[in-house]
Amino acid sequence: MTATPATVRAGHGPLHAASIGWERGKLELREFFRTRESVVFTLTFPLILLLFFTQVINYPIRGGLTFSQYFVPGVLAVGLFGASFQTLAIQISIEREKGILKRLEGTPMPPAAYFIGKIIMVFTVVLLETAILLGASAAMGKVKLPTEPGKYLTWLWITILGVAAGSVLGMAFSSVARSGKAAPAVVTPVALVLQFISGVYFVFASSPTWLQITASIFPLRWIAQGYRSVFLPDSYADQEVAHGWEHGRTALVLAAWAILGLLVTARTFRWRNGRDA
Amino acid sequence: MTDQPAIRVRGLRKSYGSQVAVEDLDLDVARGECFALLGPNGAGKTTTVEILEGYRPRSGGEVSVLGVDPAKPNRDWRARMGIVLQGTGEFETVTVREIVSHFARYYPAPRDPEEVIAAVGLTGKATARAAALSGGQRRRLDVALGIVGRPELLFLDEPTTGFDPEARQEFWELIRGLSAEGTTILLTTHYLYEAEALANRVGVIAKGRMLEVATPASLGGRAEAATLVGWDGPSGREILSTDTPTAQVVKLSEQFGGEIPGLTVARPTLEDTYLEMISKAEVTA
Numbered sequence: 107m108t109a110t111p112a113t114v115r116a117g118h119g120p121l122h123a124a125s126i127g128w129e130r131g132k133l134e135l136r137e138f139f140r141t142r143e144s145v146v147f148t149l150t151f152p153l154i155l156l157l158f159f160t161q162v163i164n165y166p167i168r169g170g171l172t173f174s175q176y177f178v179p180g181v182l183a184v185g186l187f188g189a190s191f192q193t194l195a196i197q198i199s200i201e202r203e204k205g206i207l208k209r210l211e212g213t214p215m216p217p218a219a220y221f222i223g224k225i226i227m228v229f230t231v232v233l234l235e236t237a238i239l240l241g242a243s244a245a246m247g248k249v250k251l252p253t254e255p256g257k258y259l260t261w262l263w264i265t266i267l268g269v270a271a272g273s274v275l276g277m278a279f280s281s282v283a284r285s286g287k288a289a290p291a292v293v294t295p296v297a298l299v300l301q302f303i304s305g306v307y308f309v310f311a312s313s314p315t316w317l318q319i320t321a322s323i324f325p326l327r328w329i330a331q332g333y334r335s336v337f338l339p340d341s342y343a344d345q346e347v348a349h350g351w352e353h354g355r356t357a358l359v360l361a362a363w364a365i366l367g368l369l370v371t372a373r374t375f376r377w378r379n380g381r382d383a
Numbered sequence: 384m385t386d387q388p389a390i391r392v393r394g395l396r397k398s399y400g401s402q403v404a405v406e407d408l409d410l411d412v413a414r415g416e417c418f419a420l421l422g423p424n425g426a427g428k429t430t431t432v433e434i435l436e437g438y439r440p441r442s443g444g445e446v447s448v449l450g451v452d453p454a455k456p457n458r459d460w461r462a463r464m465g466i467v468l469q470g471t472g473e474f475e476t477v478t479v480r481e482i483v484s485h486f487a488r489y490y491p492a493p494r495d496p497e498e499v500i501a502a503v504g505l506t507g508k509a510t511a512r513a514a515a516l517s518g519g520q521r522r523r524l525d526v527a528l529g530i531v532g533r534p535e536l537l538f539l540d541e542p543t544t545g546f547d548p549e550a551r552q553e554f555w556e557l558i559r560g561l562s563a564e565g566t567t568i569l570l571t572t573h574y575l576y577e578a579e580a581l582a583n584r585v586g587v588i589a590k591g592r593m594l595e596v597a598t599p600a601s602l603g604g605r606a607e608a609a610t611l612v613g614w615d616g617p618s619g620r621e622i623l624s625t626d627t628p629t630a631q632v633v634k635l636s637e638q639f640g641g642e643i644p645g646l647t648v649a650r651p652t653l654e655d656t657y658l659e660m661i662s663k664a665e666v667t668a
Contacts, residue, residue, distance in 0.1 A: 114460045114462060114463070114491040114492045115462070116456075116458040116459050116462035116489075116490070116491055117491060126488060126489065129485060129488055130485075133477060133481070133485050136476070136477060136481065137475070137476050137477055139474075140476035140477075140512075141476055196506040201473075204473040205473055207466065207474045208438070208468065208470065209466075209473070209528070211438070212436060212437075212438070212461065212466040212468070213460040213461060213486065213489045213490075213532070214458040214468075214489050214490060214491075214532070216458065243566045274416060335506070345527060354417060366429065378438070382433075382438065382439040382440065
């Protein structure tokens with residue numbers, strides 16, 4: 107008689123979680139690219155926003171710019187926040203409702219891998235979205251792509267911190283809606299209000315002070331200002347609220363939100379709906 | 384250590400407020416056994432199984448699954464079992480092969496995904512997207528994901544709901560094969576003939592209580608129950624209830640001088656026995 111096989115242990119440690127997370131990221135991207143609606147809408151939404159708004163609003167603003175030039179970085183920020191916060195908050199609610207999370211919970215998949223996969227997906231989508239928007243707006247003369255390598259470095263860290271903050275906030279927020287059906291109704295107003303107060307659709311410095319202060323609590327305003335520092339001439343920095351780009355503060359606020367979102371997600375994330383969740 | 388049962392439950396209790404879902408339930412499932420839980424909807428089958436799977440907390444009692452308390456699930460424990468939940472249809476744009484291969488990566492010693500796909504009869508659909516599968520095919524995909532990790536213990540919660548008879552036969556072959564390899568199986572089902580076809584033992588749950596645990600052949604005293612012998616007599620149909628059916632048939636055969644016209648010999652089916660148990664439980668509750 108052969109003895110019962112020695113008990114096999116599940117993979118452990120951060121490397122295992124990262125490698126499964128990478129596999130999940132690939133699976134998530136496959137699903138994304140095979141859903142035509144998500145590809146068309148997510149990738150071109152910022153472009154539609156840009157084309158539409160710059161048709162309606164195009165007036166010169168302080169600092170020798172037109173509104174459409176000012177608008178491009180804002181739309182990039184909206185795209186990033188939409189692909190991270192909005193997409194994840196809604197998508198994860200729906201996956202919870204459908205029982206996808208329950209199935210995963212019943213496997214030895216490291217929980218971190220699920221979140222890593224989501225962030226890989228979001229980051230890829232943001233890169234594509236950015237490339238499409240910048241390509242189109244550069245072709246239309248609405249943006250001058252920076253030539254200094256330092257600007258690209260700024261873009262990179264703002265994008266990474268922005269994706270991190272937006273994604274973990276989306277994960278945390280996904281548990282707010284009681285059902286997948288309710289998720290868009292809960293999430294979309296939050297995103298819209300943030301877009302509105304964060305100086306995407308108008309010049310931030312010209313909004314009332316109380317609104318500026320409120321907006322400054324949240325990440326979107328900082329992502330938008332960070333992107334302006336990349337795509338607008340440095341001479342415009344003086345027109346910002348603090349008369350400068352405030353990179354240090356931007357990094358601090360985004361990192362703080364990322365950490366807060368991570369803590370809230372770790373404490374409150376639900377893999378199931380219902381009374382035994 | 385290896386003699387310990389795969390599942391051991393004593394005095395399990397689960398309540399939601401004042402509503403009691405499971406009450407004083409005992410259960411032992413030996414290693415390598417295929418055990419079927421029978422019961423009407425709302426009897427507490429899924430509640431019990433989901434407590435064993437580590438999904439739901441219990442209100443009381445002792446539970447050990449593969450030597451671990453499922454109230455404290457860990458990933459090493461998860462790697463040793465496979466779960467096929469109720470309900471399907473959550474995958475859409477990924478293909479059968481992609482999903483099965485992906486889930487295989489979660490486990491330390493998985494089966495070959497191609498073999499698993501073949502075992503559940505989806506080889507012809509390996510490159511089909513999940514959304515293009517029929518209900519029965521999706522269910523088989525669920526089973527594929529449940530067994531790809533080479534589980535010691537497999538939970539199947541109403542696995543064949545929506546199967547056509549042929550698919551059910553194929554599925555049974557698959558389960559028998561897993562059972563022959565030594566996989567312990569806990570199955571819940573509505574279909575009594577399924578329990579009869581697959582299970583070494585069955586347990587009947589009603590109103591959150593285990594009414595009886597027995598082999599399918601002996602449930603509810605079936606093996607000893609009176610048998611109905613029927614034949615066409617000179618004055619019409621005759622039916623006799625007897626504990627000695629063989630002797631009765633021999634006697635009849637002598638009377639008729641050989642063949643007995645319209646002979647039937649019937650024991651209560653599992654379904655008859657089950658329905659009687661359930662209706663008694665309804666009355667006493």
